[in-house]
Amino acid sequence: MVSTADILTAFLQVDASVASEPVLRRLxxxxxxxTTPFVWTPGEGGHSRAA
Known part of the structure; x- marks a missing residue:
């Protein structure tokens, strides 16, 4: 039987750059x-209008 503790400790979310991948794999x-980061800037070719 799988306990809640097993489920909760099975996954960890890490927000790191590609440079951290070798370190995390060694661990x-x-x-x-x-994920792919995206920065939205209003008014730069998008469909937004200035207020």
């Missing part, structure tokens, strides 16, 4: 999903 972590 036994592995990537499951990844």
């Amino acid at each position: 036994g972590f592995r990537a499951i999903p990844t």
